[in-house]
Amino acid sequence: QVQLVESGGGLAQAGESLILSCAATGSISRFDVMGWYRQTPEKQRELVATITSAGNTNYADSVKGARFTISRDNAKNTVYLQMNSLKPEDTAVYYCNARRVVNVEGAAVTVWGQGTLVTVSS
Numbered sequence: 790q791v792q793l794v795e796s797g798g799g800l801a802q803a804g805e806s807l808i809l810s811c812a813a814t815g816s817i818s819r820f821d822v823m824g825w826y827r828q829t830p831e832k833q834r835e836l837v838a839t840i841t842s843a844g845n846t847n848y849a850d851s852v853k854g855a856r857f858t859i860s861r862d863n864a865k866n867t868v869y870l871q872m873n874s875l876k877p878e879d880t881a882v883y884y885c886n887a888r889r890v891v892n893v894e895g896a897a898v899t900v901w902g903q904g905t906l907v908t909v910s911s
Contacts, residue, residue: 798905
């Protein structure tokens with residue numbers, strides 16, 4: 790089973806940047822979609838950004854406008870989240886996700902990382 794390991798979280802001041810990495814123990818090319826989600830004690834886990842195997846990206850409204858950028862490096866089996874202009878509202882545990890659709894009905898195999906904490910102070 791492929792495992793996902795997030796890193797790069799930490800403490801940042803508002804306006805600063807962080808880069809999150811999601812390293813897979815196997816090939817990420819196996820998956821149709823890689824993504825980043827975030828969760829706080831007060832909110833359900835929510836989508837931040839996704840990237841398909843074709844390179845198409847999707848972002849939550851709160852991070853659109855090139856504030857966050859998701860990318861993938863298949864050779865390194867790693868997905869990144871470049872986080873710029875951080876806001877206190879971005880504080881959350883960020884989880885890496887990998888999903889592979891297995892049939893035409895949309896059933897999928899999904900893998901989650903353990904999460905990395907991002908704390909943004911004002």
